[in-house]
Amino acid sequence: MKILVFGSLNIDKVYSLPHLPDKGEMLGCEELETHVGGKGLNQALALKKAGADVVVAGMVGKDGAFLTDYLTRSGVCAEEIGTAAVPTGHAIIGIDPQGRNQMIIFGGANRAITEPYCDAVLARHGDADLLLTQYETACVEYMLRRAHEQGITTAVNPSPYVDAVKDLPYHCIDWLILNEDEGRRITGETEDDAVARALFALGGSRIILTLGSRGALYYDGENTVKTPAFAVNAVDTTGAGDTFTGYSLFALLSGKSPQEALRDAAAAAAIAVTKKGAAETIPDRAQTEAFLKERQT
DSSP states (O other): OEEEEEOOOEEEEEEEOSSOOOTTOOOOOSEEEEEEEOHHHHHHHHHHHHTOEEEEEOEEOGGGHHHHHHHHHTTOBOTTOEEOSSOOEEEEEEEOTTSOEEEEEEOGGGGGOOHHHHHHHHHHOTTOSEEEEOSSSTTHHHHHHHHHHTTOOEEEOOOSOOGGGGGSOGGGOSEEEEEHHHHHHHHOOOSHHHHHHHHHHTTOOEEEEEOGGGOEEEEOSSOEEEEOOOOOOOSOOTTHHHHHHHHHHHHHHTTOOHHHHHHHHHHHHHHHTTSSSSGGGOOOHHHHHHHHHHHHO
């Protein structure tokens, strides 16, 4: 299974805080850590650790070579990653003792991607079984349209939310994976089932809606599947959604049922939130299977 991840690559600066700040509040930082990150990088690693062959397309600045090296060491093909004349994208992440976070994102090189670059990548990887993208880079809409024209199955995690997400070419999206807040903002609905139906109506995408501690929901226009989350002691939720995205897609593309796929993804995400960081906390398939076996006994 070959998956092309077109997405962001960030340097994450993670600040441990006594609590998340209120408006205008100045807080002292208890600890500062630097991690590899970006939704594209995180989701690529999740797919790889789940068992897929993964190619990453995106941009870094001259300060981002270590992100490319990290992917390569992890077994992900990073040969399509280009170098831009601007700094690498980065995230400033504040985390409280309960693992909740707030983020500030600087796009940097992620916003330097061009349409000719997208065409060149697709020309070399038109045999991909899936294109996965998010909304942290330039040219997302263009990449989706071109991939759809070439008959490549597409999946989108429309995060982080901005109003422009409402104008995505939804008819070009086969899988739409997003959290409850993003779904509500896009549709204006508030109830889970209504959100899923409204998202499906945008273009016929199969929907995976993550619901935080309440689990996740799958909807394909006819069938609705809901699964609970696993209760764990959360330390850092930063990469949970990316872990869920990678694992759920791999399981579905491998032929598992939506129920099985959501359960696999929930287990992987539960493991990830018990440690600090994002990419570094994503479990491999053996760890995920062991977690599931333990919870079944």
